[in-house]
Amino acid sequence: MPILFGQIVHRFIEQAINDYLQTGTVPTVEELVQYARGQLNAAFIDSTRYTEQWRQKPTKYYMMQEIYYYGKLQPAVIQDYKERLQLVFNHFLRSETFQEITARKGSLRIGEPEQFRSMKMDGIQVFVVMDFHYYNEQTDKWVIIDWKTGGESDDDRQQLALYAYYVQQKYRVSLAQIEAYNEYLLTGNRKKYQFTDFDMANILHTFQCSVLEMKKYQADIFANEPVDLEDFEPTNEQWQCRSCNFRELCRQS
Incomplete structure (x- = not known):
């Protein structure tokens, strides 16, 4: 739900x-x-x-x-x-975002929302789906918006940092030209982020660690074939099972 x-x-x-x-x-x-x-x-x-x-x-x-x-x-x-x-x-x-859109329609260059975009990170194709982004000609800023229909999470900042990395690489702009916001729609709160080179380095490090972790579950890297089901160890955090896509498979094994 x-x-x-x-x-x-x-x-x-x-x-x-x-x-x-x-x-x-x-x-x-x-x-x-x-x-x-x-x-x-x-x-x-x-x-x-x-x-x-x-x-x-x-x-x-x-x-x-x-x-x-x-x-x-x-x-x-x-x-x-x-x-x-x-x-x-x-x-x-x-929201401030929608008010900005209606107030400055002529000076905003709107990016296509909810479109699959991709970039290469260490030779691996990474897909990025931003909720909304635009370029404000008056402020010379690229603005990234992520609408949230749930509560705040520790992962929110890292998600927006990845989007900022994409915008930086795609449009060849400095991080100083990029602003990112979470619009928390349940509460009406808005949270602003600006990122540094350290944040971008951290994103790359996190990505590299994630790829290495996933590759442990490949029996054949070139064919992208997984190891046996038994080699995927169950989590100890059973609360995660409530929303797991593989819940039924786990019950059958």
């Missing part, structure tokens, strides 16, 4: 920004809530009524993890997310 909720909110935020840039029309909170609620309802109906169709065409139908494993959504969860819809869209329309 948290992932589905985030995807749907991001989708309608992107649509709202695109619609404004093309037509100058700003949606109301009620309109955004109605659109998003319709998508959530569709996902619920898919998950409860079209299980067999989902098994045949899993990319064409939704299947909510909570319903797959437990058969239902708790009423308290449904009510919680209904309330969140009002909060996130209200905070989006009032």
Whole structure:
């Protein structure tokens, strides 16, 4: 539910920004809530009524993890997310980012949102999906925005540092020209980051360590074949199992 909720909110935020840039029309909170609620309802109906169709065409139908494993959504969860819809869209329309877009439309060069971009790091292709970014001609700044529909996390800064690294490499600009923001839509808080060369070095180091860790699970590096399932040791942090994509496989082994 948290992932589905985030995807749907991001989708309608992107649509709202695109619609404004093309037509100058700003949606109301009620309109955004109605659109998003319709998508959530569709996902619920898919998950409860079209299980067999989902098994045949899993990319064409939704299947909510909570319903797959437990058969239902708790009423308290449904009510919680209904309330969140009002909060996130209200905070989006009032956010500094959206106010900047509507106030300075002519001086902002908008990047394509939610597009798969890639770059090479140590010869390895890395994909980057930024929520929103633009160049402000008046301030000579590249601005990166990441919308958050959940709480703050220790990983938020590192995620934006990777985006800053991409912008730095893509547009050949200095870090002083890059500003990054988290817009926390549940609370309406905004957090600003500016990065240094040390941050970029740390991103590269983290990436290198991550690649080395993943390569331990390759039986054949050239064919990209994994080691046996038994060689993937289970985590001791069992709370992670609740959202693991491989949960059912683990139960079967």
